[in-house]
Amino acid sequence: MANETFKRLLCLGCGFSYDEALGLPEHGLAPGTRWKDVPDDWVCPDCGTPKHMFEMIVIGYAPGGADLAVTA
Amino acid sequence: MSQFIIRNEERGHDLIKSDGSRSSYIAGHPDGFVTRASSFDFHEYQAGRPGFGPIRVFGDEVFHGAGCGYNMHPHHNFVICAFVFSGELTHINTAGGGMVDRLSAGDYYVFSAGSGGKHSELSVTPEDMHAIYLWLLPEQLYLPPSYHRAHFDFRRRRNEIVQLVGDGDNTLPIPQDLRVSRLIADKGQNFPYALRTLSHGIYVFVREGRINCNGVELGYRDSMGLSDLATVSIDILDDDSDVLLVETILIDETTIKVWESEHAGD
Ligand SMILES: [Zn+2]
Numbered sequence: 541m542a543n544e545t546f547k548r549l550l551c552l553g554c555g556f557s558y559d560e561a562l563g564l565p566e567h568g569l570a571p572g573t574r575w576k577d578v579p580d581d582w583v584c585p586d587c588g589t590p591k592h593m594f595e596m597i598v599i600g601y602a603p604g605g606a607d608l609a610v611t612a
Numbered sequence: 613m614s615q616f617i618i619r620n621e622e623r624g625h626d627l628i629k630s631d632g633s634r635s636s637y638i639a640g641h642p643d644g645f646v647t648r649a650s651s652f653d654f655h656e657y658q659a660g661r662p663g664f665g666p667i668r669v670f671g672d673e674v675f676h677g678a679g680c681g682y683n684m685h686p687h688h689n690f691v692i693c694a695f696v697f698s699g700e701l702t703h704i705n706t707a708g709g710g711m712v713d714r715l716s717a718g719d720y721y722v723f724s725a726g727s728g729g730k731h732s733e734l735s736v737t738p739e740d741m742h743a744i745y746l747w748l749l750p751e752q753l754y755l756p757p758s759y760h761r762a763h764f765d766f767r768r769r770r771n772e773i774v775q776l777v778g779d780g781d782n783t784l785p786i787p788q789d790l791r792v793s794r795l796i797a798d799k800g801q802n803f804p805y806a807l808r809t810l811s812h813g814i815y816v817f818v819r820e821g822r823i824n825c826n827g828v829e830l831g832y833r834d835s836m837g838l839s840d841l842a843t844v845s846i847d848i849l850d851d852d853s854d855v856l857l858v859e860t861i862l863i864d865e866t867t868i869k870v871w872e873s874e875h876a877g878d
Contacts, residue, residue, distance in 0.1 A: 550749070552668060555690035555725055557753060586686045595662075595867055597749065605754030608727045612688060612754075 547575055550597045553589030562610050613841040616661065620833035624650040624660070630680060639734055640680035648673045651817070651835055662867050664815050664837045665860035666788055669747035672833065674740050675699070681734035687725035691748050691786060693777060695720040695856070697819070699741030705731040707757040718764045722777055722784045726755035744856065750787045760784045764794055771797045773805060773857065789861035797848045805844045807859060813839030814859045816846070821853025
């Protein structure tokens with residue numbers, strides 16, 4: 541389980557992304573927090589879309605993009 | 613070849629009022645409202661097919677009442693295109709240092725939200741504003757935000773498929789392997805559309821008029837998606853038919869494939 545690749549998920553309401561590897565430290569989710577461990581009542585910090593309306597995506601970051609995602 | 617058909621009435625039809633619980637989302641006087649017909653499963657608005665390739669939203673929207681539209685709200689990553697058909701769309705966008713754009717019939721934009729941008733879209737004239745919105749997943753996350761706009765000369769460019777967005781001459785750039793074209797044509801004409809590769813599919817939407825698309829008759833606001841084929845043949849059945857064609861690489865389809873298998877035989 542520990543070796544499972546980190547997932548990325550996208551809010552279908554606004555495009556905000558959650559990356560398991562990066563977490564959202566400013567929103568209380570430490571780096572490495574798995575999506576399944578994010579509370580069910582968690583909502584998109586930008587638009588309020590509920591957790592179940594995020595979609596898993598397999599899209600790479602643009603150069604420098606991962607650094608921007610941490611503080612998004 | 614595989615295909616799906618979405619008839620006008622099968623789309624998600626919603627009326628979002630500018631007062632009550634949605635007042636922070638929808639701008640306007642209390643009597644203003646947005647009507648939205650969604651081809652795909654946008655947010656909570658429709659229960660059908662989740663998308664097509666990287667496309668997640670194909671929304672046919674009207675802003676009713678002066679001042680109606682969307683209040684300032686943030687986006688990341690999504691690439692948002694709008695094609696305006698009537699009325700006027702005032703678009704306030706933070707991309708590229710910020711700007712205010714006004715779009716009227718024939719105008720269109722491509723806004724790539726990338727690492728983050730905010731925008732507000734309003735109809736400030738008394739006339740209703742009609743636009744079609746296309747949202748898609750980008751090739752890469754957190755790209756630099758960008759905004760481009762152009763005009764389609766619908767009075768002169770008749771009876772030809774005109775590419776508006778994607779790689780090509782005089783088209784707006786977009787960070788995805790996707791092309792949007794528009795065809796305004798008269799009865800009796802035939803238009804073949806050759807897809808780039810067998811890994812591409814095409815979504816054909818009839819805004820006005822009536823066509824026959826590879827043997828399927830499509831009328832007002834009917835649409836279909838086709839894939840695993842080299843060429844699509846469009847016969848125009850009514851004068852002044854107005855058709856949008858979105859050719860796209862078929863990636864990011866995991867969610868869609870799951871939905872298709874769950875709904876096989878529906
Ligand atoms: Zn969101």
